[in-house]
Amino acid sequence: xxxxxxxxxxxxxxxxxxxxxxxxxxxxxxxxxxxxxxxxxxxxxxxxxxxxxxxxxxxxxxxxxxxxxxxxxxxxxxxxxxxxxxxxxxxxxxxxxxxxxxxxxxxxxxxxxxxxxxxxxxxxxxxxxxxxxxxxxxxxxxxxxxxxxxxxxxxxxxxxxxxxxxxxxxxxxxxxxxxxxxxxxxxxxxxxxxxxxxxxxxxxxxxxxxxxxxxxxxxxxxxxxxxxxxxxxxxxxxxxxxxxxxxxxxxx
Numbered sequence: 001x002x003x004x005x006x007x008x009x010x011x012x013x014x015x016x017x018x019x020x021x022x023x024x025x026x027x028x029x030x031x032x033x034x035x036x037x038x039x040x041x042x043x044x045x046x047x048x049x050x051x052x053x054x055x056x057x058x059x060x061x062x063x064x065x066x067x068x069x070x071x072x073x074x075x076x077x078x079x080x081x082x083x084x085x086x087x088x089x090x091x092x093x094x095x096x097x098x099x100x101x102x103x104x105x106x107x108x109x110x111x112x113x114x115x116x117x118x119x120x121x122x123x124x125x126x127x128x129x130x131x132x133x134x135x136x137x138x139x140x141x142x143x144x145x146x147x148x149x150x151x152x153x154x155x156x157x158x159x160x161x162x163x164x165x166x167x168x169x170x171x172x173x174x175x176x177x178x179x180x181x182x183x184x185x186x187x188x189x190x191x192x193x194x195x196x197x198x199x200x201x202x203x204x205x206x207x208x209x210x211x212x213x214x215x216x217x218x219x220x221x222x223x224x225x226x227x228x229x230x231x232x233x234x235x236x237x238x239x240x241x242x243x244x245x246x247x248x249x250x251x252x
């Protein structure tokens with residue numbers, strides 16, 4: 001005759017016993033005690049089956065570190081493969097923006113791995129022949145920074161590009177070159193530009209005037225301009241009707 005093994009029933013402890021167990025195991029309720037017990041039983045079962053929780057966790061950490069290193073190496077390879085091409089493309093854009101030879105390099109240096117990989121990328125520039133390459137962040141002027149940012153966007157920018165006063169530190173013929181580049185970028189992306197130069201404003205498809213309105217509190221007003229207001233605004237940016245008339249008279 002088969003003998004059956006009675007199942008082990010978990011009986012609820014008395015009120016005083018339950019309170020004692022809750023204090024002992026820092027549990028706020030009887031249900032939490034049961035959850036802790038279930039977790040302990042699972043850990044015990046894994047241990048008895050030959051699986052040490054510490055060893056399991058250590059293997060998981062080692063696997064994760066291996067995967068991280070694989071990603072770091074893949075990203076490093078991709079950066080090295082594209083660094084020379086990116087530098088050449090940016091240099092070509094810089095030359096068209098009036099920065100001489102526009103020599104530009106991307107220098108990669110290994111560092112401890114982080115969210116952005118295991119490399120530091122430094123942009124180097126030599127705007128004038130005979131000078132050594134130097135980091136953009138340390139040597140570029142305001143106008144050069146504007147054009148470098150525009151050149152980088154022209155080479156690798158996304159579907160929407162926003163330039164806040166990309167005309168800083170430039171004017172004259174260079175402003176026309178910047179305007180032409182922005183106009184070319186607008187053929188493949190949405191380009192939003194805040195500018196004070198008429199050369200740049202004149203090539204836009206749509207115009208918005210942004211101005212502060214005094215009050216309590218002071219606020220900002222944005223107004224889309226129709227064709228007539230656009231012409232008036234560009235004229236104002238160019239110095240006003242009287243200034244333009246004086247230029248016309250002096251050239252006559």
